[in-house]
Amino acid sequence: MGIKIVVCVKQVMDPETPASAFKVDSDTNKVIPAQGIPPVVNGFDENAVEAALRLKDSTEVDKITVISVGNNFVMDVMKKPLSMGADELILVQDESVSELDAFATATTLAKAIEKVGEYDLILCGRQASDWDQAHVPLGLAELLGLPSITLAQKVDVADGMISIQRSLTDGYEVVESQLPAVITVSNELGEPRYPNLRGIMQASRKTPTIWSAADLGLDAESLSPRLTLTELFIPVSDKRVEIIEGEDEADAGRKLALRLREEKLI
Amino acid sequence: MGGILVFGEIGQNGLQSITSELLAAARGLSAGSGDEVTVALLGSGADAASQDAIARGADKVYSVQDPLLEDPQADAQLGAFEAVCIEVKPSVALFGRTPVGRDLGPRLAFRHGVGVAQDCIEMTTDSATGRVVATRPVYGGNALAKVTFPGDGMQVLVVRPKAVEPLGADSSRTGEVVTFNPGLDPSIVRARLVQTVRQESEGVRLEDAVVVVGGGRGIGGAEAFEMLHELARILGGAVGASRAVCDAGWIDHSYQVGLTGKTITPDIYITVGISGASQHMAGCAASKNIVAINRDADANIFKAASFGVVGDWKNVMPSFIETVRELVNS
């Protein structure tokens, strides 16, 4: 018997959207989606899918189920984890889950995972690149009463135990726990694999399961937000750069050094 | 309900700087609310660090002692802090965005069913409601969000390191030290830290460096970092990098500057072939001067830079480094 893995993913605005295309509607406190730039699966969540697939390559994994909570899903985008090799996709679509509020998202995910029933390991990305909170996985663990380990750069499973290399800015920690557990995955794990043609074909034949908050027995009360967004704005900088020019680029390099000396910066 | 409770962190040299920063933030909030500032210090280093904590802004120190705290296990630390919360009943709990604090803050909030604001860079007390208004970067730093906590429950904030200036140590400040035994049950430790492997950095630590030389994808490969190391050596500085080059394996991840890397605050940060994505700037925006060498005049890095050269580094850097060497040696 192998293990069953749930991977939680989020659809986000492409974080590589150039700063010049990043706009905020200050009346509604919402980010205006940039024209012509489709959303993506949050990068760290792809790392989490990759971690699940690597376990499947090396150990016995019965099933990888991908779950997402959100709105306005773009099916081609959300099917990417399936084309990478995951088995099943569940989308929980509900207007009442505000994307800022980690509490509502974690509550909804916890209910969805309970409805899925059998699981040994829950993998999430270390944080979502939109609100950068890193709260949902930790909340999920608390709500399900499970141990949590964050920032995995390496994941090993054996005999009902999980061993994680937890990435630090100066090295790593080795942290262990019994399964089931919630693990967040960081980019140090390595690049997520590209879907191959066979994967894309298989994904195209799969239909995601769609649930609403009501299907999970959740009402507005249980999803009431724990944070209120009062203002969202783009910080303005009054910095003006002094561009150093020269006869050619080498001369500009020389003049830059002299200018920095003049300012006593070197 | 009352008071501000700080999750203190102690290192080999006593109180960590993040804890001094949190105490300064707590004093700032207290100026608006009149709340008492309490810090919880865990484990055997607590007593030695207590007076320093008071000198840096604490009114009260909980020295939390339990056999389980001798080993730095996050689950035990959370249990201990929760026990202090039951005693103090704080209206605000402050954590640093450190490897420990970034996890314990949200976990505490979820256990109590209250909200938590992550990675805050500014905190004020709303004079009308007495509640906290927190400012935090979102969308990788492209935008700033102000958030508040509805209702009257505990407000949990995780604060970005180096976002708040610590107060100078004032040894004339007085405060109370309480020894507290939470009586932890060993079964609460479920995720167990078994080993820590530190990457020893040579020379100046990136986080402490006064001069940083950073390389991005534009430098094209691992070899070109030797040139950046050389410049850093001449200037007595450290080398940093963007995530793109760390992910590409050109240099180790311990060099990464940014939202998910290190935060640097040098006097001068010289960037070569870095585009200045908001997630990178999140780790270096507090540099006093940014210098950009990039061949794209529209690159975002020039919006944050004080000085720049638009050009190919292959042409710019040799003469730049040579001139710097002459100037430094003269």
Ligand SMILES: Cc1cc2nc3c(=O)[nH]c(=O)nc-3n(C[C@H](O)[C@H](O)[C@H](O)COP(=O)(O)OP(=O)(O)OC[C@H]3O[C@@H](n4cnc5c(N)ncnc54)[C@H](O)[C@@H]3O)c2cc1C
């Ligand atoms: C959630 C999240 C967290 C992130 N965290 C971080 C983080 O902590 N740190 C970080 O750095 N990034 C982070 N990123 C990634 C970030 O968004 C950018 O992708 C990354 O910083 C880009 O790195 P770069 O500037 O080296 O590369 P690029 O954006 O590709 O820029 C390369 C630059 O080099 C210039 N160039 C090319 N050739 C030359 C030449 N010959 N001479 C001169 N200039 C040249 C180009 O004009 C360009 O501006 C994060 C992203 C996400 C989504």
